[in-house]
Structure formats: C-alpha cells, structure tokens
Amino acid sequence: MNSSLVQCPKCQAWLLEGVFNQPELSPCPACGVPLQIEVFPALFRNQSVGRSGEAILIEGESSCFYHPQKKAVIPCQGCGRFLCALCDCELNGQHFCPSCLEAGKNRGKIKNLENQRTLYDNIALSLAVYPLLIFYFTLVTAPAALFVAIRYWNAPRSMVHRTKTRSVAAIILASLQIAGWGLLFFAIAGHRF
Amino acid sequence: MPEKEYQRLTRARSRSAFAVVSMTRSSLWLGKDHLLCVDSSGYSETYKRFYFRDIQAVTVQQTDRHLWWSAILGLLTFAFFIITIATTPKTSPAQWTGDEVAGGIILGGITALFVLLLLVNLFKGRACKCFLRTAVQIEELPSLNRLRRARKTLARLRPLVVAAQGELAPEEISSRMRSTAGTPPQTSTATAPDAAAAPPTTTLPPSAPPVMS
Numbered sequence: 001m002n003s004s005l006v007q008c009p010k011c012q013a014w015l016l017e018g019v020f021n022q023p024e025l026s027p028c029p030a031c032g033v034p035l036q037i038e039v040f041p042a043l044f045r046n047q048s049v050g051r052s053g054e055a056i057l058i059e060g061e062s063s064c065f066y067h068p069q070k071k072a073v074i075p076c077q078g079c080g081r082f083l084c085a086l087c088d089c090e091l092n093g094q095h096f097c098p099s100c101l102e103a104g105k106n107r108g109k110i111k112n113l114e115n116q117r118t119l120y121d122n123i124a125l126s127l128a129v130y131p132l133l134i135f136y137f138t139l140v141t142a143p144a145a146l147f148v149a150i151r152y153w154n155a156p157r158s159m160v161h162r163t164k165t166r167s168v169a170a171i172i173l174a175s176l177q178i179a180g181w182g183l184l185f186f187a188i189a190g191h192r193f
Numbered sequence: 194m195p196e197k198e199y200q201r202l203t204r205a206r207s208r209s210a211f212a213v214v215s216m217t218r219s220s221l222w223l224g225k226d227h228l229l230c231v232d233s234s235g236y237s238e239t240y241k242r243f244y245f246r247d248i249q250a251v252t253v254q255q256t257d258r259h260l261w262w263s264a265i266l267g268l269l270t271f272a273f274f275i276i277t278i279a280t281t282p283k284t285s286p287a288q289w290t291g292d293e294v295a296g297g298i299i300l301g302g303i304t305a306l307f308v309l310l311l312l313v314n315l316f317k318g319r320a321c322k323c324f325l326r327t328a329v330q331i332e333e334l335p336s337l338n339r340l341r342r343a344r345k346t347l348a349r350l351r352p353l354v355v356a357a358q359g360e361l362a363p364e365e366i367s368s369r370m371r372s373t374a375g376t377p378p379q380t381s382t383a384t385a386p387d388a389a390a391a392p393p394t395t396t397l398p399p400s401a402p403p404v405m406s
Binding site: 004005006008009010015016017020021025033034035036037038039040041042043044047112114115116117118119122123126158159160 | 198199201220222229231233235236237238239240241242246247248249250251252253254255322324326327328340344347351354355358359360361363366367369370371373
C-alpha cells in the first residue's frame, strides 16, 4: 500500500495511463473490464517519516513526562503534561498525550475517535415491536423495552440519525403493552373475586 | 435549527449480495472534512472516516451483476406468468370459485412483484463496485453499487477532495505513474481505445512488486 501505482480491482494489473480521471469508463489495458479511476494528489505525496523526540542536551531543560531523557516540545491539552515529539499526538489541531487520547476515546469525549456506537433506541424499539408477533412475550419484553428506553435516554445515539423518535415510540408502545397486561390481570382478578 | 453534521450521500445497502443473509448495511455520509462510512447491524454502528486530505483514489469497476439480476428476475417473472396463465380457469371470471379467484390473485400478485423488481433493477441501471484508496487501505464502498449513483457521489466528492488537496493535471498523472513504475515518461497519453489495444508492457504483471521512486 505504499506504492503510488494503482491496480485494476479485477486482474490486479498495475495501471499506468489511459484510465485515470476520464469522464467515462475506460477498459483496463490488461483485462478489459470497464473502469473509472479518479486519482488525487495524495497518491503521489511522500509518506512523512515519524518524528522521534530530541535528546536533552542542556541540564534543567524541560523533559517529556513519559521520556525523561527527551526534550519537551508541547504540553498536552488534556492533562498539561509536557510531551516530546514522539508522544505528541495531534488531532484536529489539538495536541494530546497517548493516555488522554485513549481516555478520550474510551469515554467518547473525542468524537472523531469514536468508531462504534450501540443503538439503544433501536434495541428498545425492537423489544417493543417484534415480540408483538407472539404476544405472550410482551409480558417480559415490554418492561425491558421501557427500561432500556429510559435508562439510555441520554446515551449518545447514532452519529447520523439524531432524533429521539425511536425511544419515544418504544416508550409509548411498551407502556401500552404494560397497560394492556395490567387491565388483563385486573379483569381476571375482578372476575375471580 | 442547527446545521446537520452529516449529509446523506447514499442510502444503506447490504454489504453482501444476499441481503437477507447479511444484516450489516452500509451507507455513506458527507462530513465537514471527511467521508463517513457507516456500517449498521441494526443494534450497533461502526464508523470509518476517510478524510478528504487522505483520499488517494476512487475506483469504479463496472460489473455484470445487474444483468444477472435481470436474467433471474426475468426468468421468475416468465415462470410465474406461465403458471398464472396455465392455472387460470377457461371459464368466464363470473363463474370462478372463491379458491380460483384467490389463487389467481396470489399468483398474479407474485408475478406483479417480480415485474416490479425487474423494472426497479432496470431503472437503477448498470451495476458497479466502488473502492476508495488511502495510504493504508483500500476500502470497498458497498453502498455505491450502481454506476449512476457512484458517478453522482463522485461528482459531489471530487470538488471537496480537490479543495483539500489541490488539482492534478491529467498529463501529470501519467508521467508520475511512469516515474514511479521506473519507465520513461511518454509525451502523449494513450486514450481509452489505444490503451485497450496497447501491448501488455503498459502494465506490470500482478506478481511484480511495486516499484518505489
């Protein structure tokens, strides 16, 4: 993946010309499959070499919190610890130490690092809807749906759908099912006594 | 009303060709400085971000999938049409029994469903596979499985990537490719038909290791 060459996705032949940035599909010179390949300057950009911290030459110079023998170049914007060039992790113009980055990712504080979310609103809605096919299950699933919807009311939802419609629908449906069961038990109890 | 952080580029499509088997559905969203690929299983979502500054290439490969689907759906439509005709009573509709009417409705409904699916497949146009390349990965974008949609998305994406990276002159691409591959640059760039007829020396064999400049 470090080459600036592009391969045909079908025959894996290296493509050199003729198929790049064309307005229409062009056949692969090797296998003839129609291709449209759009290349951008990043393809030819040299990969920058990772930086390593500079060693401390003058006694008393600020040193990296993690590498005391390395010169500090920047403070972490999360915890304020001094960092060497190796420990400096830049993210959207901000500088963090590796542990702050990890903590931010785990707590979901740095949104750009989040790569997974659980959709509690979908879980609640599924618990409220699917068991309706076999109604007896709703005796258990309706309270569960209500619990999930309320417990995770403020939990982050999908990054791309941001309404609370599903949670609201789950609460209404689950409440109706619980009310239905309550009425049923009430009627049975009233009939018996 | 606050501005939406992501704009939908494509609707969710299954990662597998067999949508019933695969639960994971993939969609594309446009962010401020990146493309977001969302893989959703229904109960959780995983996100992949492709920053405009990192996108190296987008490859669209036309496939025959739409033809296969058309053939399968056409055959099914034809088969159910024949069955519907064969099982239709020869008497006038007024004399049909309840079972015959129900059978006709069910078979006619199934035929109509297949006709509808066939029309949708034809309307969607040619099928394709789309790959996005960065310095560290080549990612297939399953939601771009039709050529028309892929082109539309690419047309929307191109100016954003160009704004982040700058533009690449067409003649520059070939010369840079050739210098990377270790072959002398040519003055003229082969057009598509010329490239098709070009000897295999224009490409290196698949087994050849990439040549670094």
